[in-house]
Amino acid sequence: LVQPRGPGHGARALGSTRSYTAGSLKINAARMMDSLHETCKWGAAHPYGSGPTETGMSRLTLDDNDFKARRWLAKEAESLGCTTKVDKMGNMFMFRPGKHQGHATAVGSHLDTQPTGGRYDGILGIHAALEAFRTIHENKLQTEYPLCLVNWTNEEGARFPKSITGSSVWNGDLALDKAWALQDVKDASITMRDELERGGFLGDVEASYESNPLAAHFELHIEQGPILESTGKKVGIVQGGQAYRWIDVNVHGRDCHTGSTPFETRSDAMLCASRIIVESNRIAKEHGGLASTGILRLSPGSVNTCPGHVFFTLDIRHPSTERLAALTSAIEARSRAVAGTGSERGCRLEWLETFHSPAVEFHPDCISSVREAVEANYGAESGIDVFSGAGHDTCATSKRCPSSMVFITSRDGVSHNPLEYSSPEDCAIGAQVLMDAALVYDARRTA
Amino acid sequence: LVQPRGPGHGARALGSTRSYTAGSLKINAARMMDSLHETCKWGAAHPYGSGPTETGMSRLTLDDNDFKARRWLAKEAESLGCTTKVDKMGNMFMFRPGKHQGHATAVGSHLDTQPTGGRYDGILGIHAALEAFRTIHENKLQTEYPLCLVNWTNEEGARFPKSITGSSVWNGDLALDKAWALQDVKDASITMRDELERGGFLGDVEASYESNPLAAHFELHIEQGPILESTGKKVGIVQGGQAYRWIDVNVHGRDCHTGSTPFETRSDAMLCASRIIVESNRIAKEHGGLASTGILRLSPGSVNTCPGHVFFTLDIRHPSTERLAALTSAIEARSRAVAGTGSERGCRLEWLETFHSPAVEFHPDCISSVREAVEANYGAESGIDVFSGAGHDTCATSKRCPSSMVFITSRDGVSHNPLEYSSPEDCAIGAQVLMDAALVYDARRTA
Numbered sequence: 013l014v015q016p017r018g019p020g021h022g023a024r025a026l027g028s029t030r031s032y033t034a035g036s037l038k039i040n041a042a043r044m045m046d047s048l049h050e051t052c053k054w055g056a057a058h059p060y061g062s063g064p065t066e067t068g069m070s071r072l073t074l075d076d077n078d079f080k081a082r083r084w085l086a087k088e089a090e091s092l093g094c095t096t097k098v099d100k101m102g103n104m105f106m107f108r109p110g111k112h113q114g115h116a117t118a119v120g121s122h123l124d125t126q127p128t129g130g131r132y133d134g135i136l137g138i139h140a141a142l143e144a145f146r147t148i149h150e151n152k153l154q155t156e157y158p159l160c161l162v163n164w165t166n167e168e169g170a171r172f173p174k175s176i177t178g179s180s181v182w183n184g185d186l187a188l189d190k191a192w193a194l195q196d197v198k199d200a201s202i203t204m205r206d207e208l209e210r211g212g213f214l215g216d217v218e219a220s221y222e223s224n225p226l227a228a229h230f231e232l233h234i235e236q237g238p239i240l241e242s243t244g245k246k247v248g249i250v251q252g253g254q255a256y257r258w259i260d261v262n263v264h265g266r267d268c269h270t271g272s273t274p275f276e277t278r279s280d281a282m283l284c285a286s287r288i289i290v291e292s293n294r295i296a297k298e299h300g301g302l303a304s305t306g307i308l309r310l311s312p313g314s315v316n317t318c319p320g321h322v323f324f325t326l327d328i329r330h331p332s333t334e335r336l337a338a339l340t341s342a343i344e345a346r347s348r349a350v351a352g353t354g355s356e357r358g359c360r361l362e363w364l365e366t367f368h369s370p371a372v373e374f375h376p377d378c379i380s381s382v383r384e385a386v387e388a389n390y391g392a393e394s395g396i397d398v399f400s401g402a403g404h405d406t407c408a409t410s411k412r413c414p415s416s417m418v419f420i421t422s423r424d425g426v427s428h429n430p431l432e433y434s435s436p437e438d439c440a441i442g443a444q445v446l447m448d449a450a451l452v453y454d455a456r457r458t459a
Numbered sequence: 460l461v462q463p464r465g466p467g468h469g470a471r472a473l474g475s476t477r478s479y480t481a482g483s484l485k486i487n488a489a490r491m492m493d494s495l496h497e498t499c500k501w502g503a504a505h506p507y508g509s510g511p512t513e514t515g516m517s518r519l520t521l522d523d524n525d526f527k528a529r530r531w532l533a534k535e536a537e538s539l540g541c542t543t544k545v546d547k548m549g550n551m552f553m554f555r556p557g558k559h560q561g562h563a564t565a566v567g568s569h570l571d572t573q574p575t576g577g578r579y580d581g582i583l584g585i586h587a588a589l590e591a592f593r594t595i596h597e598n599k600l601q602t603e604y605p606l607c608l609v610n611w612t613n614e615e616g617a618r619f620p621k622s623i624t625g626s627s628v629w630n631g632d633l634a635l636d637k638a639w640a641l642q643d644v645k646d647a648s649i650t651m652r653d654e655l656e657r658g659g660f661l662g663d664v665e666a667s668y669e670s671n672p673l674a675a676h677f678e679l680h681i682e683q684g685p686i687l688e689s690t691g692k693k694v695g696i697v698q699g700g701q702a703y704r705w706i707d708v709n710v711h712g713r714d715c716h717t718g719s720t721p722f723e724t725r726s727d728a729m730l731c732a733s734r735i736i737v738e739s740n741r742i743a744k745e746h747g748g749l750a751s752t753g754i755l756r757l758s759p760g761s762v763n764t765c766p767g768h769v770f771f772t773l774d775i776r777h778p779s780t781e782r783l784a785a786l787t788s789a790i791e792a793r794s795r796a797v798a799g800t801g802s803e804r805g806c807r808l809e810w811l812e813t814f815h816s817p818a819v820e821f822h823p824d825c826i827s828s829v830r831e832a833v834e835a836n837y838g839a840e841s842g843i844d845v846f847s848g849a850g851h852d853t854c855a856t857s858k859r860c861p862s863s864m865v866f867i868t869s870r871d872g873v874s875h876n877p878l879e880y881s882s883p884e885d886c887a888i889g890a891q892v893l894m895d896a897a898l899v900y901d902a903r904r905t906a
């Protein structure tokens with residue numbers, strides 16, 4: 013038994029291995045990839061080659077393609093003997109009974125993508141989980157406790173601009189009403205609740221870890237970064253994830269004529285916004301963190317009118333929650349200064365934090381289950397301990413149940429881009445490790 | 460007779476004054492302001508106070524409000540004995556016969572506004588011209604040659620992003636097909652030709668100074684700048700206008716994840732665009748010119764995806780055509796450098812000039828007519844020679860017929876803003892000078 017490592021998370025000894033040894037079941041890689049690519053017809057976009065799978069994805073949360081993929085998933089899981097529960101956030105829980113009653117050991121991820129996303133971010137995690145269920149089902153394996161396949165709603169935060177939304181309501185960080193009220197980033201008249209209702213995914217079950225608890229949560233994801241590729245390791249044994257905050261910035265200046273207004277009398281919101289974006293980048297570098305602007309809108313939007321108003325987002329990240337706070341404060345202070353002086357007569361700044369995910373350390377029992385799955389299948393040397401740069405639903409679940417993740421190689425570290433790619437071999441490795449980690453964990457559970 | 464001044468424009472001696480002395484007719488200021496505010500119901504927007512005239516305007520070229528204002532204008536002019544011609548660009552020419560056949564002395568401006576425009580930019584010029592026609596009509600004044608009231612199409616370039624469009628087709632600088640093909644800045648499926656047709660303003664007359672010539676062109680406009688207010692002068696005797704260019708800039712980078720992509724591997728188009736905007740401002744200051752960004756669009760537009768593509772506009776101005784060329788080259792060179800290095804892996808820059816209006820010097824005969832009108836009505840000390848920071852239809856007409864302009868005070872120099880304001884007294888002064896300048900010019904014409 014590999015000992016749980018890392019700082020105490022209330023790590024408790026799991027029972028000694030009972031019914032399952034990692035590596036005894038083998039997932040069917042071809043079947044998984046077929047399902048993945050077949051269901052990517054719902055949302056395929058941005059072709060980059062002539063092959064049928066050489067496209068990215070644009071399957072935004074609760075759009076028609078997402079509905080189709082969700083219905084397909086429930087049907088597949090039910091054909092494997094699962095029972096589906098949908099909660100008030102549209103989170104889908106597909107339960108497979110075990111020998112004993114008890115909370116389920118969950119494997120989950122998300123079916124939604126970025127507008128210019130790839131075929132792997134989230135999608136692979138769901139298909140790997142489904143493949144685990146198929147393998148377990150066809151091998152008639154009885155687990156100790158129930159398993160649960162989870163599809164979390166709006167992980168990306170692309171359409172409704174708050175990431176890991178469904179799992180954050182489930183874990184109690186985000187009020188249901190606030191999540192329901194989130195507006196489509198391109199059409200403020202559409203709320204998340206409207207779309208849940210439209211698709212038939214406004215479930216009855218409370219979106220809550222209290223009324224719908226899980227025993228543990230595992231997730232396979234592509235790394236979305238460069239470490240596995242550059243080290244040649246095959247599996248990332250994820251120790252946790254970095255902290256991040258999202259900010260809505262509004263710069264209020266004064267519309268003016270681009271030709272007849274001397275610089276000295278301007279309050280040019282676009283000039284101030286540009287300076288703030290440049291400064292946020294500089295300060296993030298100084299602090300060893302990240303800052304990025306993904307959305308910017310200005311008004312009125314005429315070539316010869318300096319914009320009186322600019323809205324933009326800042327996504328600020330740092331491995332440490334405390335240092336993220338310091339970085340964010342530094343950017344805010346500098347932004348206020350720049351707004352005041354960056355265009356001669358000054359602009360007014362509004363700064364609103366819309367999301368905060370503190371740094372997360374995953375649970376040693378889950379990490380050790382992943383490690384055992386790696387060692388048994390591919391040898392200890394194929395794994396490497398990593399941290400996640402991106403946020404994941406597992407960061408949210410880890411607040412309420414032991415959780416951890418498995419990463420596989422992303423080509424060129426590319427993600428949130430149609431060219432995102434992981435080889436079928438790597439996808440298979442990830443799925444095998446995911447299944448075995450969950451089964452090892454289940455086998456060791458004492459309750 | 461005030462001598463024509465300034466560098467030779469082929470200035471020719473006008474005949475000695477025949478039938479008209481500046482100041483002998485008086486415009487009806489109240490009637491003009493009533494018409495102006497009454498017709499601002501078509502497009503009134505952005506209220507800033509509770510009074511009925513305390514709003515700005517949003518009457519975009521060839522929108523429904525523009526159509527209403529245009530139809531009203533033709534009807535009013537026709538009730539004063541005018542005949543309306545509409546050309547293929549929707550430019551409206553309302554002719555009033557004179558004693559002799561010949562090309563008309565024109566007074567014109569535009570009815571379209573910025574999306575966050577005011578009640579005076581363009582609109583005042585049309586209403587002052589109409590008031591001149593009303594005054595001349597009720598006084599049964601017979602001019603030597605025909606007069607013409609012109610409403611030029613899409614002066615602002617706000618909806619169809621090329622300014623002084625109608626007058627630039629008329630003067631031969633812009634091909635009709637190119638103008639017709641201009642796309643609505645918010646909906647590329649709508650062309651200018653579509654909208655001309657929809658409103659019934661796709662006329663039969665060639666949009667050309669050759670088939671539809673004018674003898675001269677005068678325009679009253681608000682200054683949109685600070686000089687009159689700061690000097691306490693009442694009338695700007697406009698000598699010409701500065702040069703300007705519009706550029707479409709496309710920055711092509713690579714969509715990437717804001718959380719898992721280290722800075723070193725990014726091609727962040729928004730970061731590069733921000734740096735370019737900041738640099739364009741710095742370089743314009745160094746060159747004594749202006750540079751401004753009024754439109755910016757990015758894609759895909761998701762908080763946690765660095766934009767792979769940013770489109771934005773640059774509006775670059777300088778009093779000198781040559782120095783504008785140097786300034787524009789300097790900004791282009793720096794933009795290319797910044798695109799290459801401003802985000803670590805570099806972005807690709809596309810730079811496309813969409814509009815160029817060289818510096819203009821107005822015609823001495825027209826300038827002297829304005830000067831005489833100022834002196835006769837308000838005394839020489841109330842006038843001041845100024846240059847225009849903004850572009851105007853008169854800059855386009857001046858290439859093909861003697862042309863000049865009259866400016867009145869803009870409160871705080873504010874324009875392209877709902878708060879744009881000129882007092883009724885100042886509007887009246889401008890209208891009186893406009894009428895008299897045209898009548899003085901007409902009286903002096905020898906052919």
Ligand SMILES: NC(=O)NCCC(=O)O
Nearest residue numbers: 167168175402403718763
């Ligand atoms: N894995 C992933 O792309 N999550 C989106 C949430 C974020 O990190 O912004």
Ligand SMILES: NC(=O)NCCC(=O)O
Nearest residue numbers: 271316614615622849850
């Ligand atoms: N006068 C005016 O606002 N014209 C618009 C053309 C320009 O200068 O951009």
